[in-house]
Amino acid sequence: MNQKTDSFPEGSDFYSALKKRYRVASIWQILFLSALFVAMISLTALLYNVMDGAFGYIAYEYKNDPSEFTFTPVNELSKEELLTILQNNLSAGAYKKLDAEQAMPTRSQADLMNLFLERLLQIDTKQTWSMTESILQGNEIRQEAKTNYPEARIEFRSWLTPQFLVSSLSSRAEFAGVRTAVLGSLWLVGIAIAFALPIGTGAAIYLQEYAPKNWFTAIIQTNLNNLAGVPSIVYGMLGLAVFVRLLEPFTSGGIFGLTDANGRTVLSAGLTMGILVLPLIIINAQEAIKAVPDSLRQASFGVGATRWQTVWYHVLPNALPGILTGSILALSRALGETAPLIVVGASTFISVDPDGPFSKFTALPIQIYQWTTRAQSEFHAVAASGIIVLLVLLLTLNASAILLRNRFQRKL
Amino acid sequence: MENNNNHYSIETKDLSIHYGRFTAVRNVNLKVEKQKITAIIGPSGCGKSTLLRAFNRMNDFVSGSSVTGEIFLHGRNLYSKHVDPVEVRRKIGMVFQKPNPFPKSIYENIAWGARINGFKGKVDELVENSLRSAALWDEVKDKLQESAYALSGGQQQRLCIARAIAVQPEIILMDEPASALDPISTLRVEELLQELKKNYTILIVTHNMQQAARASDFTAMMMIDDQRAGGVIEFDDTKKIFTRPTDKRTEDYVTGRFG
């Protein structure tokens, strides 16, 4: 029988042992708390760093004085006034060219203002300051600017403006925008997901529901797990070899009658990204399918369903939220990757919006990278604004994917 | 039906079931009578569920499992190459130990099986009749579109029975269908069995001796041998098994003196 022994501490022994147990517990608790703290600090630092660049004082000069064109203060000019000024002062050829791109009277006030600043006043940024400097040393900055650039105007500027979102790229930081890059990124992610989600889900279904468990499928599984960790540049090389070069007639649109394109299209890049996120999607979908209880499959088989009916009506709907979670991860990855895009040949300077799978394109991370490598400090401010746009885009796409997932989850 | 004069529904011949190298059930020869309730009893791990699942080829899904010997339904071996397991499961339905309704509406739980099997009649009627047969209609008739998960465990189990009936099988296999239920729900399921046996042949695994004695017409007693393979050691009228068993082990088991 179960005899009582005195191997367990009793009385004061018990209490001193208990005290020690609590001490150990609280040490671990403090460690976990500090880990959380470090994570929060890093995140805050990251966000702050980005914001710091995107707002701040700017000192700029106009090559031509505004009074040569109008007596209204520059930032109070109406659309009509701007139109007249541009009409009167631009060369007839230049005006015609702009009018051909988009009829001048239909352009927005902000657009016309940009043309005025760029073509006539010829704005020239002298120096920019970070947000922190601008807030802490506003007076000193103004003093400094006065002495260094006596002609310059100085104002606090947000580089992240509505204009920034809708403008295409420009060689002048003041007029640069992210529209082309955002559209490029959306095309890219769209193609990648459209390619990888069905294929990845299909592969996962096959592996989980159909494939026999043997050494061959074990090898495939191991390879999949490893593929998810392959450096992205390797996928870039693959994309270059396969999509850009080998399948050029297809990816360039050549076989669809397009003549001017080469294989460096958004389609090639999208498919490359698709391959890159494929292991991620497969592994996540497999986990989701595994999590569907066997009792459900048995219930389905039990009423005489075929395997396909079981998969289609029961396994897949129940695994869908998990599969979508995987595609959220894939989406974030595809949106942020830069290296493979450089390899498959994203254009670094392009102002034409991508308008189909066979377009040349650029993407947000490429543009941000491009801007940060420029020497002029105002481009760094543009890069910071670009990063904010990228982050917001990422959050928006993720949020919509999560909303979609939750809708599916609630239905069950 | 081909063998109208045959009053056996399903027969096994030297049936053995293996998981890999391990033989879980050895040499079972059973003749299950039509429109009767046959109980399978025996200690845990003796292969009752394994045997039951062999009848509608549910063991096919266990990788490494294999079957030797034969199971005949209307003279056809269910394990012959020419028999499609999907057809087998359509003819031989199953109710599992834990209620496992689909995460869908009550209505859809019943209608789905009929629909995928090409049912051409009126689905509404089928749903109502199946739920009535499972003695669930009155409780759920006002909430057919609600999730089956919102039902109690006992109601869910009766829904699973209704789901099995809806595809109109010949035989219904039940693996401890009342083990997760309270005594009242258990009794309701037992009453239900008596109703169902007018139209169906029922095979039921149970650990509950009173249930087997009360509800079944025939009883198969299973026990493992020295190699841990289960076999049917005695198969007879339920009355006989519970009053005058021939095997000492059966007597010990049904009177609770076992182990």
Ligand SMILES: Nc1ncnc2c1ncn2[C@@H]1O[C@H](COP(=O)(O)OP(=O)(O)OP(=O)(O)O)[C@@H](O)[C@H]1O
């Ligand atoms: N999927 C499986 N793979 C391998 N062995 C199994 C599997 N299922 C059951 N077995 C083995 O087969 C034997 C019989 O199991 P089974 O589940 O049929 O017993 P049972 O009589 O239903 O027991 P219980 O009354 O506890 O449900 C056991 O030894 C068990 O370990």
Ligand SMILES: [Mg+2]
């Ligand atoms: Mg069992």
